[in-house]
Amino acid sequence: MSKVLALFFLMALMGPCKAQAPLKNHPYSTQSEEGFSPCRDTFSILKNHLSYDIGIILPSWLPVVDRNYVGIMEGKVTYNPTDGSDGPHVYEEDLPFYHYSHDVNFDIIPDKTDDNRFTNMLPLLVYKRQPANDTVMNTVMHCEWECGLAMANWINPIRADNDAGRSGGFFSAGHEMGDVIWNWPAPGDWAHVEGSYVWDRGHPPSNAELHPLRFVAFKRALPERVIIGDSSIKFATRIDIFASGDGGALQNNRYNAPKFVRRVNMSSKDYEFTAKIDLPRPSPGAHLRYTITTHKGDDFSAGEAVEVNDDSATVRVIVPWNSKNANDLEIYARTIDVYWDEGTGVAAAQAVDMYKVTLTNIHFRYLDEIITKAEVRLFASVGNDWIFVNDFFPKKGKILTKGLGKTYKHHWTLNNQFIVCVPRGKSFRVNMSGWEVDGVDMLFGKLLDPGSPCNRKTKHTFKASTFTFVMFMRGCFDDNYGEITKLHNYNNLGKTDQFKNSPQTGFNDDPCPFSKYPLKDRVFLTYTIEKVN
Numbered sequence: 001m002s003k004v005l006a007l008f009f010l011m012a013l014m015g016p017c018k019a020q021a022p023l024k025n026h027p028y029s030t031q032s033e034e035g036f037s038p039c040r041d042t043f044s045i046l047k048n049h050l051s052y053d054i055g056i057i058l059p060s061w062l063p064v065v066d067r068n069y070v071g072i073m074e075g076k077v078t079y080n081p082t083d084g085s086d087g088p089h090v091y092e093e094d095l096p097f098y099h100y101s102h103d104v105n106f107d108i109i110p111d112k113t114d115d116n117r118f119t120n121m122l123p124l125l126v127y128k129r130q131p132a133n134d135t136v137m138n139t140v141m142h143c144e145w146e147c148g149l150a151m152a153n154w155i156n157p158i159r160a161d162n163d164a165g166r167s168g169g170f171f172s173a174g175h176e177m178g179d180v181i182w183n184w185p186a187p188g189d190w191a192h193v194e195g196s197y198v199w200d201r202g203h204p205p206s207n208a209e210l211h212p213l214r215f216v217a218f219k220r221a222l223p224e225r226v227i228i229g230d231s232s233i234k235f236a237t238r239i240d241i242f243a244s245g246d247g248g249a250l251q252n253n254r255y256n257a258p259k260f261v262r263r264v265n266m267s268s269k270d271y272e273f274t275a276k277i278d279l280p281r282p283s284p285g286a287h288l289r290y291t292i293t294t295h296k297g298d299d300f301s302a303g304e305a306v307e308v309n310d311d312s313a314t315v316r317v318i319v320p321w322n323s324k325n326a327n328d329l330e331i332y333a334r335t336i337d338v339y340w341d342e343g344t345g346v347a348a349a350q351a352v353d354m355y356k357v358t359l360t361n362i363h364f365r366y367l368d369e370i371i372t373k374a375e376v377r378l379f380a381s382v383g384n385d386w387i388f389v390n391d392f393f394p395k396k397g398k399i400l401t402k403g404l405g406k407t408y409k410h411h412w413t414l415n416n417q418f419i420v421c422v423p424r425g426k427s428f429r430v431n432m433s434g435w436e437v438d439g440v441d442m443l444f445g446k447l448l449d450p451g452s453p454c455n456r457k458t459k460h461t462f463k464a465s466t467f468t469f470v471m472f473m474r475g476c477f478d479d480n481y482g483e484i485t486k487l488h489n490y491n492n493l494g495k496t497d498q499f500k501n502s503p504q505t506g507f508n509d510d511p512c513p514f515s516k517y518p519l520k521d522r523v524f525l526t527y528t529i530e531k532v533n
Helices: 001-016 029-033 157-161 438-442 458-468 471-474
Strands: 040-045 047-051 062-063 070-077 103-110 124-127 135-137 141-146 190-200 206-221 224-227 235-243 271-276 286-296 305-309 315-319 334-341 354-363 376-382 386-387 411-422 427-436 479-488 495-503 523-531
Touching: 029 190, 029 224, 040 458, 062 135, 070 141, 141 190, 141 495, 190 271, 206 271, 224 334, 224 411, 235 315, 286 305, 315 334, 354 376, 354 427, 376 411, 427 523, 438 471, 479 495, 479 523
Parallel strands: 141 206
Antiparallel strands: 040 047, 062 190, 070 103, 070 190, 103 141, 124 135, 190 206, 206 235, 224 235, 235 334, 271 315, 286 334, 305 315, 354 411, 354 523, 376 386, 376 427, 427 479, 495 523
């Protein structure tokens, strides 16, 4: 008996873990307000008294069902089909008291099922207006996971690793300077994700979201070219799987975490999904095969079960955390490439074009700092893969407190190359976004107990950290550099093309003086695209 069949047999004998029942109805955002009251305070600027409410972050995230409920969502990763904007990105603004690093954000359009298990998780948002409330159904599920990169403030425990180009954990665990970030989502991917199903109370009306995630599987919209055992080349459906209990500052299994941080019981269940293979079958005689690649950071001890079905063109994957008694601290970080074993792995009628994309230059028209050095943080993505741009400009072993991370320099030369496989009729995205660090970043990692009472001590802690002269002099919120993004495909590409793109929309909104301005043409990315087949 093969190891795969033996594992399936063993799991069948043990029986499945207790399944979580799908929601029968859509939750209402007003549920997040039940039992909570405002917690108002004031601060003064030049004798002007301004009021604010910190009750919406005490706590900021509240379980929709209960603390042990693991939300499961399947569907397509959203983006703007015109230019690729509004897709997955690293968010430039996050609440520092509840984060060590900025979040990777993306939205999913849920798949439709007979029992509505995914669509029923979408919340009904109640907007309180006069003369009557307005209720709107949200159409996407928002997902977040801390990126674990780009932080250099002194109080932050991941500072030393990040400045040396290493991940501080979370969604980039195992990453080292110059590595491709392989496991973050791309526009149009099909996703299976699992995580804490919570209300985001910090942005009324509260939206329901999966935050933080603990398990993700992305079936890429773009295929991968793989070399198999007989040295032949195949086009394969790439499925990237990453799982970890290291979700964020408030949910992790770190030994030195504050008492109010929730532990993540990864071994409470097995993780399972079935994905449809999109590449057309070359002939009725072709069979599905697969290869597995293990990435840096992976230490999962229990293996996985993979079952392919030629007739339905599907692959079923089980990561047996519970049934194989894997440790909650382990990390699963693997890619499964599934391919048809005939010809190039794709039907002859389906043309697949290959392109080499080379990022060549970055030019800042404005660095967003005049007197001091700009503290730049940039992320770029091409097709399925991401890079942290700061990784490629170290100075004396530092990438955040030196080099691009702290500079007066406006022009930077790149040489980052990507190979992208694009089925005829599909597009791929070239994207870059980021921010310039300001005062709020000093607070990341200075955690506040989300269960703190609304009293004088809590108000003082919040005010003493946020509304300070140092925060004001450091520029308040991080300055957004905007989103550079463009979709490319066979119809708008030749043999070799060069592009120079910049943000075209958006506005930097910041309470500090001189910090409100349009993002159009503040930074430019130059790159070439060359057809290689």
